Amino acid sequence: xPKTVHGLAAALPLANVDTDVIMPKRFLITIxxxxxxxxxxxxxxxxxxxxxxADFVLNTHPWHEARILIVGDNFGCGSSRxxxxxxxVQLGIQGIIGTSFAGIFYDNARKNGLALPIVSPEVxxxxxxxxxxxxxxxxxxxIENRVIRHGEAAHPFEMDDATQTAHLEGRDDTLNSLEFADxxxxxxxxxxxxxxxxxxx
Amino acid sequence: xxxxxxxxxxxxxxxxxxxxxxxxxxxxxHIMNEYTSPQAFSGLxxxxxxxxxxxxxxxxxxxxxATRQRDPHDAASKLLIDNLEANCKKHNIAFYGLGxxxxxxxxxxxxxxxxxxxxxxxxxxxxxxxxxxxxGALGFGIGTSEVEHVLATQTLRYKRLKTMLVNIDGDLAPGxxxxxxxxxxxxVVGAGGANGYAVEFSGSAIRAQEMSGRMTICNMxxxxxxxxxxxxxxxxxxEKTKGRAHxxxxxxxxxxxxxxxxxxxxxxxxxxxxxxxPLVSWGTSPDQSVPVDGSVPAETExxxxxxxxxxxxxxxxxxxxxxxxxxxxxxxxxxxxxxxxSRIEDLRAAATILKGKKVAGSVNAIVVPGSTYTRLQAExxxxxxxxxxxxxxxxPESGCSMCLAMNDDIAMDGERxxxxxxxxxxxxxxxxxxxxxxxxxMVAAAAINGRIxxxxxxxxxxxx
Numbered sequence: 001x002p003k004t005v006h007g008l009a010a011a012l013p014l015a016n017v018d019t020d021v022i023m024p025k026r027f028l029i030t031i032x033x034x035x036x037x038x039x040x041x042x043x044x045x046x047x048x049x050x051x052x053x054a055d056f057v058l059n060t061h062p063w064h065e066a067r068i069l070i071v072g073d074n075f076g077c078g079s080s081r082x083x084x085x086x087x088x089v090q091l092g093i094q095g096i097i098g099t100s101f102a103g104i105f106y107d108n109a110r111k112n113g114l115a116l117p118i119v120s121p122e123v124x125x126x127x128x129x130x131x132x133x134x135x136x137x138x139x140x141x142x143i144e145n146r147v148i149r150h151g152e153a154a155h156p157f158e159m160d161d162a163t164q165t166a167h168l169e170g171r172d173d174t175l176n177s178l179e180f181a182d183x184x185x186x187x188x189x190x191x192x193x194x195x196x197x198x199x200x201x
Numbered sequence: 202x203x204x205x206x207x208x209x210x211x212x213x214x215x216x217x218x219x220x221x222x223x224x225x226x227x228x229x230x231h232i233m234n235e236y237t238s239p240q241a242f243s244g245l246x247x248x249x250x251x252x253x254x255x256x257x258x259x260x261x262x263x264x265x266x267a268t269r270q271r272d273p274h275d276a277a278s279k280l281l282i283d284n285l286e287a288n289c290k291k292h293n294i295a296f297y298g299l300g301x302x303x304x305x306x307x308x309x310x311x312x313x314x315x316x317x318x319x320x321x322x323x324x325x326x327x328x329x330x331x332x333x334x335x336x337g338a339l340g341f342g343i344g345t346s347e348v349e350h351v352l353a354t355q356t357l358r359y360k361r362l363k364t365m366l367v368n369i370d371g372d373l374a375p376g377x378x379x380x381x382x383x384x385x386x387x388x389v390v391g392a393g394g395a396n397g398y399a400v401e402f403s404g405s406a407i408r409a410q411e412m413s414g415r416m417t418i419c420n421m422x423x424x425x426x427x428x429x430x431x432x433x434x435x436x437x438x439x440e441k442t443k444g445r446a447h448x449x450x451x452x453x454x455x456x457x458x459x460x461x462x463x464x465x466x467x468x469x470x471x472x473x474x475x476x477x478x479p480l481v482s483w484g485t486s487p488d489q490s491v492p493v494d495g496s497v498p499a500e501t502e503x504x505x506x507x508x509x510x511x512x513x514x515x516x517x518x519x520x521x522x523x524x525x526x527x528x529x530x531x532x533x534x535x536x537x538x539x540x541x542x543s544r545i546e547d548l549r550a551a552a553t554i555l556k557g558k559k560v561a562g563s564v565n566a567i568v569v570p571g572s573t574y575t576r577l578q579a580e581x582x583x584x585x586x587x588x589x590x591x592x593x594x595x596x597p598e599s600g601c602s603m604c605l606a607m608n609d610d611i612a613m614d615g616e617r618x619x620x621x622x623x624x625x626x627x628x629x630x631x632x633x634x635x636x637x638x639x640x641x642x643m644v645a646a647a648a649i650n651g652r653i654x655x656x657x658x659x660x661x662x663x664x665x
Contacts, residue, residue, distance in 0.1 A: 021626065028236055029278060029280075029283050030239075031240070048614075077628060078328065080327055080344055098408060100393050103426070107343070108345075108346065108347075111347070149602065162219070162221040166221070170335065173346070174346075184354060187217075194453075197257045197316070199230075199316065199447075200295065
């Protein structure tokens with residue numbers, strides 16, 4: 001996974017963009033993680049007849065090549081569907097800068113190498129304004145130093161240590177946690193008989 | 202040192218600290234559905250991993266199944282359902298599928314089967330897993346990668362949340378329900394106001410709620426961003442765990458699961474129960490609601506440009522005019538169902554409004570009981586007859602159905618729905634569909650009037 005994310009940024013100022021909007025349910029009837037790029041923001045990106053909506057930022061020049069989104073408050077709220085993150089990544093989005101993200105979305109992003117730097121509302125407005133310039137703006141999200149660079153400017157961002165480590169190491173959490181199998185077994189030995197759930201088949 | 206209920210639950214489930222600052226926490230019980238689990242099972246296969254403790258998991262079919270008939274309505278939904286059954290068979294996991302009396306919406310099934318008790322930690326690939334906080338259990342939603350993690354390790358990597366207390370004292374006015382309490386909380390705290398928090402509910406108005414109401418409240422705590430919701434365990438919670446399939450097999454400490462007196466919270470909200478009216482959502486976020494006898498909000502002088510834009514976008518999508526009386530809004534459909542409000546208590550409450558009344562001719566009214574067991578119980582009580590005689594379509598199968606429209610119950614573009622569900626997002630119940638959230642009693646009243654209706658007018662009729 002990259003230690004930095006670099007690319008053109010697109011502003012998506014709507015607040016409370018939920019995972020139903022990011023990945024409408026008609027794309028969820030699947031047993032794989034693949035093929036979700038077309039579903040991402042589908043109702044915002046396309047008309048009923050699948051032609052692109054000219055008013056959506058990712059359909060306009062130069063932002064159709066955006067690698068980074070700058071978003072409104074409470075992005076990713078609603079359903080737990082990880083399909084929303086898979087789709088964003090498959091669309092080529094590698095970082096989303098915002099002021100607050102819903103908890104499950106935040107964790108899902110980490111599992112898939114999608115960086116979510118958290119900045120103040122003032123910094124977000126500044127970044128959005130620059131990004132909305134007709135030629136667009138390129139930003140670099142430096143995960144190691146927790147800084148967003150834009151030209152000469154450097155804006156610090158918030159990211160908890162564990163999430164930062166996960167991004168920098170690009171590790172598989174499941175395999176990494178199994179290295180602590182002895183601790184899990186120790187914990188289980190301390191459980192009483194009525195603390196062990198046994199679901200009736 | 203005084204501790205909050207949340208901190209006690211986290212401390213009791215902590216396996217170890219991790220070098221990166223997270224901890225591993227132990228998951229007592231894990232629930233899966235057919236739509237957020239397939240890629241978790243394939244992840245296990247790809248990594249050559251097995252399930253750590255197969256008996257601690259339950260799989261339920263609920264999100265994509267049809268409710269008009271038992272058989273899947275199309276090949277794609279059949280694939281998801283068959284895939285879950287095959288994965289469970291392969292990994293020796295309990296599976297409550299179509300045709301099983303125990304099948305239904307996961308968060309209705311689990312309490313019904315006695316699989317939640319105070320002090321448990323429960324995870325599920327569904328955001329409304331906060332429901333179990335009603336029992337003094339720590340329940341929260343996870344993504345598919347985390348489903349894989351729980352299957353392989355019986356744990357999750359976890360970061361402790363901040364704590365929020367929402368205290369609601371006083372008596373509720375007639376016609377005001379648990380749904381109105383939580384819609385009020387979402388309105389006050391805001392749709393993302395509890396991001397990063399575990400939310401505990403306290404106060405006499407919460408204590409007065411029966412368990413079904415407490416589950417409604419904790420269920421929708423995720424709509425304010427709460428990653429967990431909690432209500433301290435009491436006799437009502439313990440009573441609800443008795444007489445069920447798994448009763449007697451689980452004991453995590455019962456009444457111990459309460460916050461200590463003097464425990465500190467990072468944030469506290471206080472709401473007076475007397476200030477809560479029956480609420481209806483007018484917009485496209487669950488915090489956009491007004492009292493049913495109020496009107497669609499208009500721009501105000503002090504509003505920021507951003508707030509104006511949010512308001513106008515929502516009004517445009519909902520096709521409403523500022524200042525319009527809520528009770529003038531005509532509806533096309535009425536839906537009673539979902540993990541928020543489809544329990545036997547919800548069906549009984551809606552039936553008291555519908556008894557002897559007829560659904561307006563123009564309204565397509567649907568009720569989907571939360572589980573097969575709930576449906577059978579309702580039918581034994583004659584509640585199905587009340588719905589059917591009023592003109593409701595009483596669905597013979599259970600599931601999430603039109604709450605998120607992943608099956609064939611999809612609202613049409615522009616269709617306006619009075620809905621007992623939890624989310625009024627754009628496109629939630631179908632592309633272009635317009636959702637008004639409210640209590641099941643209010644949905645029944647709206648179905649009768651053909652427009653959004655004040656449930657209190659129906660209560661006074663009954664009293665005369």
